[in-house]
Amino acid sequence: MSKRKLRGIGLIGLGALGGVFISLALTATAQRSGVEPLPLRELRHFASVFDVIKRSYVEPVTDQQLIDDAIRGMFTDLDPHSAYLDAEAFKEMESMTQGGFGGLGIEIGSEDGRPKVISPIEDTPAAKAGIMAGDVIMGIDGKSTQDMTLNEAIKLMRGEPQTAVTLSISRAGRDKPFDVTIVRDHIKVKSIRGKNLDNDILYVRVSQFQERTAADLVRQLQELSSGIQPRGLVLDLRNDPGGLLESAIGVTSAFVKPGDAVVSTKGRIPSSNREYFAKPLTSVLSELNSNGQSAQSLSWLQDIPMVVLVNAGSASASEIVAGALQDHKRATVIGTRTFGKGSVQSVVPLSPEVGIKLTTALYYTPNGRTIQVTGVDPDIEVDDTAQGNLFRIPREADLDRHLLNAGFDEDADKAKEVEFVEEPKMFEFGSEDDFQLQQAVNFLEGRPVKKSDPKVTQTAKADEAGADKASQGDAKQNTNASTQPNSAAPAQKKTPVIEPGAVQRYRITPEGVVPQP
Numbered sequence: 001m002s003k004r005k006l007r008g009i010g011l012i013g014l015g016a017l018g019g020v021f022i023s024l025a026l027t028a029t030a031q032r033s034g035v036e037p038l039p040l041r042e043l044r045h046f047a048s049v050f051d052v053i054k055r056s057y058v059e060p061v062t063d064q065q066l067i068d069d070a071i072r073g074m075f076t077d078l079d080p081h082s083a084y085l086d087a088e089a090f091k092e093m094e095s096m097t098q099g100g101f102g103g104l105g106i107e108i109g110s111e112d113g114r115p116k117v118i119s120p121i122e123d124t125p126a127a128k129a130g131i132m133a134g135d136v137i138m139g140i141d142g143k144s145t146q147d148m149t150l151n152e153a154i155k156l157m158r159g160e161p162q163t164a165v166t167l168s169i170s171r172a173g174r175d176k177p178f179d180v181t182i183v184r185d186h187i188k189v190k191s192i193r194g195k196n197l198d199n200d201i202l203y204v205r206v207s208q209f210q211e212r213t214a215a216d217l218v219r220q221l222q223e224l225s226s227g228i229q230p231r232g233l234v235l236d237l238r239n240d241p242g243g244l245l246e247s248a249i250g251v252t253s254a255f256v257k258p259g260d261a262v263v264s265t266k267g268r269i270p271s272s273n274r275e276y277f278a279k280p281l282t283s284v285l286s287e288l289n290s291n292g293q294s295a296q297s298l299s300w301l302q303d304i305p306m307v308v309l310v311n312a313g314s315a316s317a318s319e320i321v322a323g324a325l326q327d328h329k330r331a332t333v334i335g336t337r338t339f340g341k342g343s344v345q346s347v348v349p350l351s352p353e354v355g356i357k358l359t360t361a362l363y364y365t366p367n368g369r370t371i372q373v374t375g376v377d378p379d380i381e382v383d384d385t386a387q388g389n390l391f392r393i394p395r396e397a398d399l400d401r402h403l404l405n406a407g408f409d410e411d412a413d414k415a416k417e418v419e420f421v422e423e424p425k426m427f428e429f430g431s432e433d434d435f436q437l438q439q440a441v442n443f444l445e446g447r448p449v450k451k452s453d454p455k456v457t458q459t460a461k462a463d464e465a466g467a468d469k470a471s472q473g474d475a476k477q478n479t480n481a482s483t484q485p486n487s488a489a490p491a492q493k494k495t496p497v498i499e500p501g502a503v504q505r506y507r508i509t510p511e512g513v514v515p516q517p
Contacts, residue, residue, distance in 0.1 A: 080399045087353045103158040105187045114145045115153045129182045138177045139168035161186045192216040205236040209243025209317040214250025232444035236309045242316025252324045253278040262324045267361030306331040307440040315339035322376045323365035333378045340396035342372030373405040386435045386453035388421045
């Protein structure tokens, strides 16, 4: 891997747990900061254990396997974002920074223990092969997917471009499953999309912070504002797992004054203590090569009334942008509390092929807030849907071994009851069914904003109560029948009660399953 590529992955976030990577010179820093020398006695013990296992274990073990396993063991009790990056993980990380990977191009969820297609991505191998939303993947290259985790399914479906994979598909209206062979290709994930809403309000969604996200955002805004005078802007960061720090700074720079604070990081070693400031819009425009488009023609970006939409799936770089715009009172944040990942990960290459990802600092908003565990609280809380909350996404506080926030009472927070939609109906972000977007538009146009729709919620609860009553009536009839003389009702097996879950969209990436709209 070239030095240029290694620099390219210096600052990156990975998936729903994505963070901010900064390059370190750990050894030199440790020497300057007076860190204790290496524990030679304990290292001799390690060498002795290594030698005994290598010579005496019942089956032969390679040096590489022992070393890799030993390194992984060092991360066992660290926070969930620190990890050893073997050759495969290191290569996948590079692909993620550039927004592409080898795969099929489908967004999947899980239903009844099997992967289910939420949507094929336009103009990808899956879409061209005829894969449709709602298809259930019964098998992958002859291997049953029953009780297969989404990550396991991802590993089987992704791979090198121009290699084939055969999916066994179950589709509504078809009597039996059928096979579809798809040739993998390099899938380029588009991080920006947008559209014009009524009354000259612009809508732009950021699905992931990649290398060109800031430039693509400005280009999209140029296209949407052509020929009109925009009256408001909705920046959608929902279910955005994060990504590159530089992209987060670039996106923020489009809406605040140059030199305004965006984020700062603080850690044990001096190189972890840094401040990042907004760049002039001209620096973002220079990346566009936009045929003479001037920064002056986009000056409205720093004055236009603005709403930022967030939810539990907004993490890392998304939280940096939302927190900065909120602190500078540049935008009103609407939605639900964000994921709460406020830690900085440093990638240290050990060789051109492998490295480690280590948590080295926490990041802070311009007003000095840490969002570790707490997340960014919206200025106006609005549920995912008119009926209530939909996305049951685990937050940072739900992860094992997460870093604690001394100023936040996690037990009290977890004791709060959150109502979720019992029978969720998935919607597309930015569509007419997008309740939170509707409320964002209401806010920009001066109309009342609803947390949820009381009429819809009341109707849903009434339907639920009716269903429960009918169920109880059936149960009563069954009980009466079983008490009749000479009743021969068969013994029933007890089945664990599974709480209804929301259908969450995911995108296949080299990192695994990433929440998507």
